[in-house]
Amino acid sequence: MAGSPRTTPADQAREAAVEAALGKLDLDAKARLLAGQDSWTLPALPEIGLGSLVMSDGPIGVRGVHWTAEDPSVALPSPTALAATWDPALARRAGTLLAQEARRKGVHVLLAPTVNLHRSPLGGRHFEAYSEDPYLTGRIGGGYVQGVQSGGVATTVKHFVANDAETDRFTVDNVVGARALRELYLAPFEAIVENAHPWGIMTAYNSVNGTTMTEHDHLVNEVLRGEWGFDGINVSDWTAARSTTGALGGGLDIAMPGPRTVYGEALARAVRDGRAEEAKVDDAVRNVLRLAARVGVLDGADPVVADLPAPVDGTALAREIARRSFVLVRNEGALPLRPGTVALIGAAARDARVLGGGSATVFPDHVVSPLDGLTAALPEGSVRYAVGADPNTELAVAAKGFTLRAICRDADGEITGTAFAPDGQIHWMGTDLPEGVTPDRLSTVELTGTFTPRDTGTHTFGLKGVGAFTLTVDGTTYYDDVQRPAKDGDPFGAFFGAPVPRAGAELTAGEPVEVSLTHVIDLPEGVPLKAVTFALAHQEPRRDPDELIAEAAQAARAADTAVVVVATTERVESEGFDRADLRLPGRQDDLVRAVAAANPHTVVVVNAGSPVELPWRDQVAAVLLTWFPGQEGGAALADVLTGAHEPGGRLPTTWGPLADAPVTQVAPVDGELPYNEGVFIGYRAWEKEGRTPTYPFGHGLGYTQWAYESLEIDGTTVRVRVRNTGERPGREVVQLYVAPRGPGADSGAERPARWLAGFAGVEAGPGESAEAVVELPRRAFEIWDEASGAWSFVKGSYEIQAGRSIADRRITLTTTV
Numbered sequence: 001m002a003g004s005p006r007t008t009p010a011d012q013a014r015e016a017a018v019e020a021a022l023g024k025l026d027l028d029a030k031a032r033l034l035a036g037q038d039s040w041t042l043p044a045l046p047e048i049g050l051g052s053l054v055m056s057d058g059p060i061g062v063r064g065v066h067w068t069a070e071d072p073s074v075a076l077p078s079p080t081a082l083a084a085t086w087d088p089a090l091a092r093r094a095g096t097l098l099a100q101e102a103r104r105k106g107v108h109v110l111l112a113p114t115v116n117l118h119r120s121p122l123g124g125r126h127f128e129a130y131s132e133d134p135y136l137t138g139r140i141g142g143g144y145v146q147g148v149q150s151g152g153v154a155t156t157v158k159h160f161v162a163n164d165a166e167t168d169r170f171t172v173d174n175v176v177g178a179r180a181l182r183e184l185y186l187a188p189f190e191a192i193v194e195n196a197h198p199w200g201i202m203t204a205y206n207s208v209n210g211t212t213m214t215e216h217d218h219l220v221n222e223v224l225r226g227e228w229g230f231d232g233i234n235v236s237d238w239t240a241a242r243s244t245t246g247a248l249g250g251g252l253d254i255a256m257p258g259p260r261t262v263y264g265e266a267l268a269r270a271v272r273d274g275r276a277e278e279a280k281v282d283d284a285v286r287n288v289l290r291l292a293a294r295v296g297v298l299d300g301a302d303p304v305v306a307d308l309p310a311p312v313d314g315t316a317l318a319r320e321i322a323r324r325s326f327v328l329v330r331n332e333g334a335l336p337l338r339p340g341t342v343a344l345i346g347a348a349a350r351d352a353r354v355l356g357g358g359s360a361t362v363f364p365d366h367v368v369s370p371l372d373g374l375t376a377a378l379p380e381g382s383v384r385y386a387v388g389a390d391p392n393t394e395l396a397v398a399a400k401g402f403t404l405r406a407i408c409r410d411a412d413g414e415i416t417g418t419a420f421a422p423d424g425q426i427h428w429m430g431t432d433l434p435e436g437v438t439p440d441r442l443s444t445v446e447l448t449g450t451f452t453p454r455d456t457g458t459h460t461f462g463l464k465g466v467g468a469f470t471l472t473v474d475g476t477t478y479y480d481d482v483q484r485p486a487k488d489g490d491p492f493g494a495f496f497g498a499p500v501p502r503a504g505a506e507l508t509a510g511e512p513v514e515v516s517l518t519h520v521i522d523l524p525e526g527v528p529l530k531a532v533t534f535a536l537a538h539q540e541p542r543r544d545p546d547e548l549i550a551e552a553a554q555a556a557r558a559a560d561t562a563v564v565v566v567a568t569t570e571r572v573e574s575e576g577f578d579r580a581d582l583r584l585p586g587r588q589d590d591l592v593r594a595v596a597a598a599n600p601h602t603v604v605v606v607n608a609g610s611p612v613e614l615p616w617r618d619q620v621a622a623v624l625l626t627w628f629p630g631q632e633g634g635a636a637l638a639d640v641l642t643g644a645h646e647p648g649g650r651l652p653t654t655w656g657p658l659a660d661a662p663v664t665q666v667a668p669v670d671g672e673l674p675y676n677e678g679v680f681i682g683y684r685a686w687e688k689e690g691r692t693p694t695y696p697f698g699h700g701l702g703y704t705q706w707a708y709e710s711l712e713i714d715g716t717t718v719r720v721r722v723r724n725t726g727e728r729p730g731r732e733v734v735q736l737y738v739a740p741r742g743p744g745a746d747s748g749a750e751r752p753a754r755w756l757a758g759f760a761g762v763e764a765g766p767g768e769s770a771e772a773v774v775e776l777p778r779r780a781f782e783i784w785d786e787a788s789g790a791w792s793f794v795k796g797s798y799e800i801q802a803g804r805s806i807a808d809r810r811i812t813l814t815t816t817v
Contacts (some may be wrong), residue, residue, distance in 0.1 A: 002131070009781070010304075013301065013302065014290065014293040014294065014301045014302070014304075014755075015290070016541065017289075017298060017299075017300040017301035018286055018289040018290050018293055018294055018298070018301070019286075020284055020300065021048040021049070021050065021289050021298060021300075022282060022286060022289060024047065024048050025045070025048065025285065026054075027268050027271055027272070027278060027281070028265075028268050029045055029047075030268075030281050030282070030285045030569075031263060031264055031265065031266075031267040031268035031271070031281065032265075032268075033045060033050075033262070033288055033742060034253060034254055034255065034267065034281070034284050035254070035255050035256075035258045035259065035261040035262040035263035035264035036254070036255070036256040036257045036258030036259070036261060037052070037258050037259060038257065038258055038259065038429075038432070038434075038533075039065070039238075039256075039257040039258075039429035039432060040054060040055050040056065040065040040257070040429070041053065041054050041055065041065070041160055042254065042288070048298075048299075048300025049244055049298060049300060050289070050292055050297065050298055050299070051292070051297035051298075052297070053108050053109060053268075053288070053291065053292055053295070053297060054106055054107050054108050054109065054111060055108070055109040055110075055111055055156075055235075055256070056102065056105065056107040056109070056111065057111050057112070057229065057359050057360065057362075058098060058110045058111055058112025058113065058360070058620040059079055059110075059111075059112030059113050059128060059144075059273075059360060059361060060075055060076045060077065060079070060355055060362065060628075060630065061073040061074055061075045061076060061098070061101065061362035061364070062098055062101040062102045062104075062105055062107055062110060062362070063361070063362045063363070064106070064107060064385065065105075065106075065107075065237065065256045065432060066432055067192070067427035067428070067429065067432070067513070068363065068419070068421075068427070068673050069363035069420075069421075069422040069423050069425075069762070070247075070401060070419065070420045070422070071105070071363070071796075072096055072364055072365035072420060073101060073105075073362040073363060073364060074097065074101055074314035074315070074318060074364065074631065075318065075354060075355055075362050075363075075364040075367075075630045075631040076094055076097070076098075076317070076318050076321055076630045076631075077318070077322045077325050077627055077628060077629045077630040077633070078127045078128070078355060078356055078507075078609045078627050078628035078629075078630075079113065079114060079127065079130050080095060080126065080127050080130065080131075080609050080610060080627050080628075080651070080652060080653070081321065081322065081325035081627035081628065081629060081630070082130065082144070082321060082325065082627075082647035083130035083131045083136060083137070083140045083652035084142060084325040084326075084327055084625075084627065084650060084651065084652050084700075085140075085324045085325050085648060085649060086136070086140075086649075086650050086652070086733045086759055086761060087143075087324065088139045088140055088142060088143030088760055089143060090143070090320075090321060090324060091140045091141075091142075091143030091144045091147065092143040092144065092146050092147035092150075093147060093312070093317060094144060094147060094317065094321060095143065095144045095145065095146065095147020095148035095149075095150070095151075096147040096150055096151055096309050096312055096316055097147075097312040098110060098112075098147070098148055098151075098153075099147065099148045099149070099150065099151020099152065099153040099309070100149075100151055100240075100309075100311065100312055100314075100389075101130070101314070102151070102153040102224050103151065103152070103153065103308075104510065106687060107153065108153060108154060108156045108291075108295040108297060109156060109199075109200060109235075109291070109295070110153055110154065110155055110156070111156050111158065111202060111235075112144070112149055112155060112156070112158070113127045113130075113141045113145065113155065113157060113158070114129045114158055114556075115130065115137050115138070115141040115157055115158070115163070115188040115189060115192065116129045116158075116159060116161075116163050116164050116185075117131070117132055117133075117134060117137060117164055117184060117185060117188070117681065117682075118131060118132040118198075118610070118653045118681075118682065119132070119164040119165070119660070119663055119666075119675070119681050120164070120165065120663045120664055120665070120666050120681075121579075121582055121610065121611045121653075121656075121658065121661050122165070122578050122579045122580075122608070122658075122664060122666045123164055123165045123166065123358070123578060123579070123666060124165070124166045124573060124574060124575070124576070124577050124578040125166055125236060125358065125573075125574070125575050126573075126609065126610040126653075127356040127360075127573050127609025127610050127627070127628055128356060128360050128575075128609075129360075130188075130652060131221055131652035131653055131654070131682075131768055132653045132654060132681060132682030132683065132697065133652070133682060133683070133697065133755075134183070134184050134185075134187035134188050134191075134793045135191075135353035135755075135756050135758075136652055136756060136759075137187075137188040137201065138187060138188040138190075138191030138192055138195075138196050139191070139633075139759075141157065141188055141191075141196075142175065142191060142192045142195045142196040143194050145157065145192055145194075145196035145197075145198045146196045146598075148261070149196070149197075149198070149199060149304070149305075150305065150309055150598050151305065151308060151309055152201050152295060152303055152304065152305035152308065153295065154198075154233075154291055154294065154295055154619070155198045155199065155200055156198070156200035156201060156202040156233070157189060157192055157193075157198045157200070157201050157202070157234055158201070158202035158204070158237070159202055159203070159204035159205070159213075159237055160189060160201050160202060160203050160204060160213060160219070160220075160224070160234075161181070161185050161186055161189060161208060161219060162174040162176055162181070162185045162205065162208050162215065162675075163204035163205065163206055163213075164185070164577055164666075165313055165577045165578050165666035166483070166575065166577050166578045167577070167664075167666050167667045168667070168668050168671075169205045169206060169576075170205045170206075170240075171467065171671060172206045172207065172668045172671065172672075172673050173206070173207040173208070173209070173210060173668070173671055173672045174206050174207065174208050174209075174360065174672075174673050175209055175672050175673065175674045175675060175676060176208060176209060176545045176675045177675065177678055177786070178784060178786045179489040179678065179679060179749075179784045179786050179788070180675055180678045180679050180781065181208070182473050182784035182791075183679050183783065183784055184679060184681065186219075186223070187779075188210035189201070189224070190228055193224070193228045193229070193230050194228065194523065197231065197597070197600070198232055199232040199291055199293065199294055199295075200232045200233045200234075200235060201224065201230065201232060201233070201234050201235075202235050202236070202237055203216070203220065203234055203235075203236055203237065203252060203484035204237055204240065204242065205237050205240045205523045206500050206570075206713040207652060211244060211250075212240075212246075212753065213240070214240050214241045214242065214246075214247050214250060214252050214255075215239075215242075215243060215246035215247055215249065215252070216250050216251075217249055217250050217251065220234060220250055220251035220252070221250070221251040224251075224420045225251060225528055225689070231287070232287065232290075232291065233254060233287045233288055233290075233291045234251055234253045234254070235252075235253065235254040235256055236252055236254065236255050236256055237256075237321050238256055238257055239257070240259060241256075241262045241263070242262065243262060244262040244263065244266045244267055244270045244275075244276065245270055245275050245276050247262055247263070247508070248267065248270075248276050248277075248280050249276075249280070250283070252284070253284040253287045254284075254288065255406050257429070261605045264474065265378055269353070272783055289688070294368035294439050303354075306562070310449050314815035315631075315632060318630045318631055318632040319635050319636050319639070320636075321630065322626070322629040322630055322632055322635075322636035322637075323416065323636040323637075323639045323647065323648065324647045324648035324649065325626075325627055325629070326624055326625065326626050326627075326629075326636070326637070326640050326647040326648070326649050327624070327625040327647060327649035327650060327651055327699070327700045328622070328623075328624050328625075328647040328649075328700060328701040328702065329617075329623050329624075329625060329655075329695045329699060329700065329701065330620070330622055330623040330701075331621070331622045331701055332621045332622065333621065334561065334601050334602070334603050334621035334624045334747070335603060335624070335640075335641060335643070336623040336641065336642055336643025336703065337379050337561055337603075337641050337642055337643070338560065338561065338601070339560070340382070340559070340560025340561065341382050341383075341384065341558075341560050341561075342374065342378060342382060342383050342384070342559055342560070342561050342562070342563055343384055343385075343386065343552075343555040343556045343558070343559035343561070343562045343563070343595075343599070344370065344371055344374055344383050344384070344385050344386075344563050345385070345386050345387075345388040345552045345555065345556065345562060345563065345564045345565070345591070345595060346387070346388050346389070346564050346565035346566060346567070346588075346591070346605075347387055347388070347389070347390040347391060347392065347567075348370070348565045348566065348567035348607045349369065349370040349371050349565035349580055349605075350369055350370075350371050350385065350386065351369065351400065352368075352369040352370060352629075352630055352633055352634060353567050353568070353569070353570075353628060353631050354366055354367055354609055354628055354629055354630050355630065355685040356573055356574060356575075356609050356628055357573065357574030357575060358575025358576060359575055359662065360575070363422075363423065363698075364630075364631035366631060367631050367633075367634075368403070368631065368632050368633060368634035368807075369383055369634045369637045369737075370563075370565050370605065370633070370634045370637050370638075371383070371634065372634045372635075373633075373634030373635045373636070373637050373638035374563070374634070374637070374638050374641065374673075376635070376638065377635075377638035377639075377641075377642055377644075378638075378642070383529055384555055384559065384726070386548075386551050386552040386555040386556075387543075387548055387551075387552070388548055388549060388551070388552030388564065388595070389545060389548060389549060389552070389587040389588045389589045389590065389591040390542075390548075390586060390587055391566070391567055391568070391569050391586040391588055392539070392569050392586075393569075393585060393586055394498055394501075394539070394569075394571060395460060395461075395498075395499040395500075395501055395537035395538060395539045396499070396501065396537060396538065396570070397423055397424045397425045397464070397499070397535045397536070397537055398424025398425075398451070398515075398535070398536040398537060399422070399423045399424060399453045400425065400454065400455060401427040401451050401453060402422075402424055402449060402450070402451050402515070402536075402538070403422075403449045403450050403451075404420075404421040404422065404424055404448065404449035404536070405418055405419065405420055405428055405447075405448065405449055405752045406418060406419045406420075406421045406434070406445055406446070406513075407445070407446045407448060407723045408433070408434060408437045408442055408444075408445055409443055409444045409445075409446070410441040410442070410443050411441075411443040413771070414619045416436055416437050416438075416441055416442070417433070417435055417436040417437035418434060419434040421447055421449075424447060424535055424536040424537070424538070425464075425534075425535040425536075426445060426447065426519075426532055426533065426535065427531065427532075427533050428531060428533075428692070430533045435534075436709060442521050442532070443520070443521060444518055444519065444520055444521060445518070445519050445520075445521060445532060445534075446516060446517070446518040447515075447516070447517040447518075447519075447536050448514075448516040448517075449514075449515060450512045450513065450514060450515065451473075451507075451512065451513055451515050451538070452510065452511070452512040453507045453508065453509050453511070453513075453540075454509060454540065455509050455540055455541050456507065456509045456541070457506070457540075457543075458504050458505070458541050458542075459504070459505050459506075459507045459538065459540060459541060460501050460503065460504050460538065460539040461473055461478065461501070461502060461503040461504075461505065461515070461536070461537065461538055462499045462500050462501040462502045462503065462537040462538075462539075463479075463483065463499060463500060463502060463517055463534060463537060464498070464499040464500070464534060464535040464537055465483060465533060465534025465535065466483055466484065466485045466520055466534075467482060467483065467484055467519060467520060467521075467534070468481070468482045468483075468519070468520035468522070469481070469482075469502075469517060469518065469519050469520075469534070470516075470517070470518040470640075471502050471503055471516070471536075472514075472515070472516040472517075472519050473503055473505045473514075473515050473516075474505060474513040474514060474515075475514065475638070476505070476509070477502030478502055478505075479502035479503060483500060486779055488619065488782075496635060496676075497576075498571060499535065499537030500537075501539070505596075515536070516710065517536045518532075519532075519534050542794075543661065545586075545587045545590075549587065549590060549594050550592050550594075552564075552591060552594065553594040553595055553597070553598040554598070554691060556595040556598040556599040556602065557598040557599060559599065560601065561599070561601045561602075561603065562595050562596075562598070562599040562601065562602045562603070563602075563603045563604075563605060563607065563641065564591065564592055564595050564602060564603070564604050564663075565586075565604075565605045565607055566584050566588040566591070566592065566604060566605070566606055566607065566608075566613065567584075567607035567608060568584070568585065568607070568608040568609070569585055571585075572585055573608065573609050573610060574591060576665070577668035577777055578666045581613075581658055582611055582613045582657070582658045582661075583612070583613055583625050584608075584612050584613070586787050587772070589615055589616060592604055592616045592619075592620065593616050593619065596616060596619045596620045597619075600621065602619075602620045602621055602622075603620070603621060603622040603623075603624065603641070604616075604617075604620050604622070604623050604624070605624050605626055605637065606623065606624065606625045606626065606631070607626055607627075607628070607633075608625070608627070608628075608738075609627055609628045610653065611653060611654070611655040612655075613657050613658065613694075614655075614694060617694065621646055623811075624640070624641075624647060625649070625651075627807050636773075643703065646702045646703040646704070646728070646730055646731070647700070647701070647702065647703075648700075648702070648726075648731055649700050649701065649731050650696075650698050650735075650805070651695055651696070651697055651700060651805070652684055653682065653697065653699060654682055654683050654693045654695070654696060654697045655693060655694045655695040656686070656692075656693030656694045656695075657694065658690070660686075660691045660692075660693070662677065662680065662681075662685035662686060662688070662689050662691065663677050663678065663680075663681050663685055665787065670784035678750075679750075679751075679752065680752065680763065681730075682697060683696065683697040684752035684755065685755075687752065687753045687754070687806075688752065688753070696805050696806045696807035696808075697756075697805060697806045698733075698756075698803075698804065698805035698806050698807075698808075699737050699804070699805040699807070699808070700733070700804075700805075702730045702731065702732070703726070703727070703728050703730060704724055704725075704726030704727065704728045704730035704766070705724070705725045705726040706722050706723065706724060706725065706726075706730075706732045706804070707722065707723045707725045708720065708721075708722050708802060708803065708810035708811045709721045709722065709723055709769065709811075710811070711800065711811045711812070711813045712801050712813075713800060713815050715760070716775055716776045716777075716778075717773065717774075717775055718736055718758065718773070718774045718775075718776060718802075719771055719773055719774075720734050720736075720760075720771065720772045720774070720802045720811070721769055721770070721772075722734060722762060722764070722769065722771075723764070723767070723768070723769040723770075724764040724766055724767065724768055724769075724770075725767070726764060726766060727766050728766060729763070729764070729765045729766065730763070730764070731761055731762070731763045732748050732761070732762055732763075732770070732772075732804075733759055733760075733761050733765075733804075734755050734757075734759060734760050734761075734762060734774070734803075735756065735759045735773050735802070735803055735804065735805065735806075736756070736758040736759060736776070736800060736801070736802055737754040737755065737757060737800075737801040737803070737806065737809065738754060738755060738776070738780050738781070738798050738799070738800060738801075739753060739754035739798060739799040739804075740756025740794070740796065740797075740798055741797045741798060741799050741814065742796055742797040743796070749783055751783065754799075754801060755780070756806075757776055757780035757800075758774035758776055758777070759774065760772040760773060760774050776800075778793065779791075781793055781794055781795075781798070782794065783815050793817075795816075795817055796816065796817065797814060797815070797816050798814070798815055798816075798817060799811050799812050799813070799814050799815075800812065800814075800815055
């Protein structure tokens, strides 16, 4: 296998430009180039015609270098949603849009996609990854990379490797057997390097088998660069690099963020002291200059992409991806909606959660909630709303009803700059400060403005952050003290942590009040990532939960159909921590049961980025999974509920109760997290243990039915003919699974009962047939032989099983390879 080959004349010309530029640099300039000059950029070197490379977080939108709602971004559905489309071409279109967004914001490198696996359902950041299956992950991730880079913007496939949970993520040593590492966790990275040729990779915080990933000579230099031929940049996850000589020897090119990193001055000093080789510094600089040449910021080198793709309508694509990702897991005739009135119930129906928490956060210029979408799509007056149950048991950053701005002052109280703060959150990293504000003069930041309540009662106000704060509401100072940091040691804790309540104020609906939160800035020396990070938080009056549920049941009883939107919260799914359970937060399960008892035509919409338990599923008429659906989620929901479009998604991950989940350990013991399950995660593990999940991998219903008529194999080409036997046009995802049969194919090693080997989407009208054509990859018949340290092709007899899910296999043919 090889990575991106440099064989064309254009490639050779870029390499010549890289070598010419490298030859003009002294040691100090080279070392400086490998360290971030701030949180998001590398330094420009005008003496060689090198511009500053700009990076930005993804993966569902391009935030840019400013972590603020002042600079809005298109917000696509979560990566789990994109994987649920089972459509690499759609993933490529998503990438093309994100490249367009990146160019608009002056970004050259997108810090995405995340292709770690859903090893355990308790992984807190799974919404940001694709699937439990390495093949599906590689196909979707590959399409995404191809799309982004077709727009001349680099990707950094992350987090290399085995970054599959968040607990103790900075220090955990994941102990992974060689076979599981190759067949599962490295597999998506390998496939993407081979098929999509990414220009970047990001190494993870964690260690693998005793070595931290930013210093992993074997996995980076021998496997990634050696075996696979990867020729892009290797950038550390933020603050992950720990050792100058260790990182250089382990193949790390860029240590982020700056200016305080293990590279820069420290690297130049290590070379001069004889502790590091300048030749290895040159190798890293070549990789950075090659990236600069590819994206067009190195003089004398033509960028890879000269003709940009046609412009993409971000709003339309966000809506299309969302409805194509929705997975209908149960439907007893309730969908599409029948004519009549709809009781729309749930806090998330009004205040939609459209994306996951943490570094994946972007700020769209608008969000279509389910209430907005259904109200616009259905006849006037037919939708009636009730809260029912609010999953948010804690404060959220101030947004609804707030009009805020940030005022920066120096030590004398003089205003040095201002900024708009529409979501009550300040996150300025490094030199990312409002115009006119400098770190040396910044003494305080005040978030100030008005709040207009939606409800009368006791409103709770609080704050998120570390340091000295003063909180005033309606002329009364409720807090004037120092808030201490959490004890978990996470340097991002102030940003990812829970808000702390500090005030309770009696307010009247519709009557605005003045609010102010002042933070005294204290940026200690020696901290590698200096940031001004805090937020004003708020919670609406808490009503009696039983009363709210009773009101919702009454609304459902009076309507023709009840639609309940249940959701997770930022304290359930976010970066920085894993999940304690798979239950829906708050009283939402009680709400669903009460509504279902009141109306037999109850549809439940599950607004969650990864699996949750659904104990009431057999009591309702329909269950629709919408993931974190992006900014157009409510419009897409209306499209699907009304039948204007069918739900197109299939499960990229098994859904089942935690008590039955085969792999649940995500917390290390004495610093180590053993992957004792080997190659058995996801559906492989469920089948091995003989357990039946709630909904199996690959499952998903549409609004029509399909018959599987024939399966033919010619070499490695499989053809499956299916027929639409329903009354509506539709799209079917034909899935191929390979199952070893007989003494030859078992190889002597324990193998899963079956595994995904290919898939294809087809469309057909009522009564029409369509043919899915799938190429079986050689890797589908290989295992990693730990004794020889190489891939072994396992000859023998195999069943090729075609169907609608891992559990719904419709037609089978045996072949010998």
